[in-house]
Amino acid sequence: MITGEKISEVKAVSKKRMRKKPLNEVKMVLPSHSMNESYARAACAVFVSQINPTITEISDIKCAVSEAVTNCIVHGYRDSIGLIYINMRLYENREFRVEIKDKGCGIQNINEAMQPLFTTDRENERSGMGFTIMENFMDTLKVTSSGCGTKIVMTKKLAPLSEMRA
Numbered sequence: 001m002i003t004g005e006k007i008s009e010v011k012a013v014s015k016k017r018m019r020k021k022p023l024n025e026v027k028m029v030l031p032s033h034s035m036n037e038s039y040a041r042a043a044c045a046v047f048v049s050q051i052n053p054t055i056t057e058i059s060d061i062k063c064a065v066s067e068a069v070t071n072c073i074v075h076g077y078r079d080s081i082g083l084i085y086i087n088m089r090l091y092e093n094r095e096f097r098v099e100i101k102d103k104g105c106g107i108q109n110i111n112e113a114m115q116p117l118f119t120t121d122r123e124n125e126r127s128g129m130g131f132t133i134m135e136n137f138m139d140t141l142k143v144t145s146s147g148c149g150t151k152i153v154m155t156k157k158l159a160p161l162s163e164m165r166a
């Protein structure tokens, strides 16, 4: 007889099997100094270069990463310095995945924050376009947040190598 316990065990095993194994994975922890925005952007570009992206793909990824890291620095931690956690992965199907996380103030209303032109920082002439840029330059964008910080997960599937390189 298959018990409820057995069913949850089987479900847990199949969920684990379904999780894709990355070809490569790199984790970084950076203090939220503004100079580390360019470091994070360049590190992502170097990491993704391992699978021969096009120039456009690299520049899209750099732009999206730069927006996400800047948000951790200027909104998440504001006038304080905290840590930014970055996890980059490359998969066999040429998918790039990046997770960017802070333990700052969090976002109260994610739907509102993701609207184009919405900003809580008019004083510093921010345009409220960061999330829109991330959404447009990457294939998927997932934002989760609480009073303990914010996590952004973005993915982008790179074109097959056989296609015309830009």
Ligand SMILES: Nc1ncnc2c1ncn2[C@@H]1O[C@H](COP(=O)(O)OP(=O)(O)OP(=O)(O)O)[C@@H](O)[C@H]1O
Binding pocket: 067, 071, 072, 075, 076, 077, 102, 104, 105, 106, 107, 113, 114, 118, 119, 120, 121, 126, 127, 128, 129, 130, 131, 132, 150
């Ligand atoms: N990591 C974060 N922690 C706390 N709040 C955030 C974070 N990321 C975004 N936000 C909130 O979401 C709003 C919208 O972010 P978005 O990046 O789209 O625009 P912006 O940063 O205000 O302006 P821009 O990116 O154009 O300079 C921000 O104004 C801020 O209130």
Ligand SMILES: [Mg+2]
Binding pocket: 067, 070, 071, 129, 130, 131
């Ligand atoms: Mg922004």
